[in-house]
Amino acid sequence: MEENFIPDYSKYDIDFLIDVYSRLDRINNPLKAQALDEELKKRFNLPPETQIDPNVVLSFINAYRGKKNKIRTELSKYEEMIKHGWIAGVVIGTISFLSWLLAMITKQTEIHGVEITVYSIVDIIFIFALSYGVFQKSRVCANIFAGYFILVKLIQIATVNLYAIIGLLIFSPFLVRAVIGTIKYHKINDDEIFEKALVWQKEQNN
Incomplete structure (x- = not known):
């Protein structure tokens, strides 16, 4: 009926x-x-x-x-890549902030060969902002973050900063994978x- x-x-x-x-x-x-x-x-x-x-x-x-x-499985994989990317960004930002704070307290002019200036806090804010963008699965933020981080570290390495090499090796893979993750995520x-x-x-x- x-x-x-x-x-x-x-x-x-x-x-x-x-x-x-x-x-x-x-x-x-x-x-x-x-x-x-x-x-x-x-x-x-x-x-x-x-x-x-x-x-x-x-x-x-x-x-x-x-x-x-199949799509759900792929989405989970890409979401995990994105998650690792923004977590890496938060870690980078936190380390940068603590280093800056320590420099302000101890009145140091540089840390690990990197000069501390008023623009350092702008860099920290920029890092956290990009991390939030990656958290929101933004392809633009992921690409900018990875490119910016790698470029800064290469410049620091050129000035014979060994700590920059360590940071590049540890964090750049996560940021690059976040780029791939955001691109693949939005293609589905x-x-x-x-x-x-x-x-x-x-x-x-x-």
């Missing part, structure tokens, strides 16, 4: 729509099936006259779910397979 309540599918995300589509008894719920088909057309900009073939869409849903499991599109299914369906109806 057809149910009287027809959900407003426009309020739900693609995962909910997929779950409903795979479970819906289209024979006994034709109005719900029609409403869901119409929402899918709107969601993927298909012409109103497009006829949705449930069997075709369901086959792509199964492919989508398999792909999504959970809706790709499902969208291709409906696009393919559109082409079949032309």
Whole structure:
């Protein structure tokens, strides 16, 4: 028997729509099936006259779910790379701040061959700001942070600062991996397979 309540599918995300589509008894719920088909057309900009073939869409849903499991695994890996990057940034910023604070207290003019100036605190703030950007999965911040850190350390190494070599070897791998992580993270599109299914369906109806 057809149910009287027809959900407003426009309020739900693609995962909910997929779950409903795979479970819906289209024979006994034709109005719900029609409403869901119409929402899918709107969601993927298909012409109103497009006829949705449930069997075709369901086959792509199964492919989508398999792909999504793989995507989740990849996302976890990239999120871990990003996490290591911003943690490395916080550690770098903390070390820089403590070194600056110690220099201020002891009235030193340099630490490990690096001159302490009023711009040192600006550098520290910059590091923490970029770390927060990496935490937010910003590709721009990750790239700037890695490039800035490596450039500064190379300049310090050129002035025969051995401590800079240690910092470069320890932290640069994490920052570079964070760059890769943010780029890969944003390339993943959970809706790709499902969208291709409906696009393919559109082409079949032309």
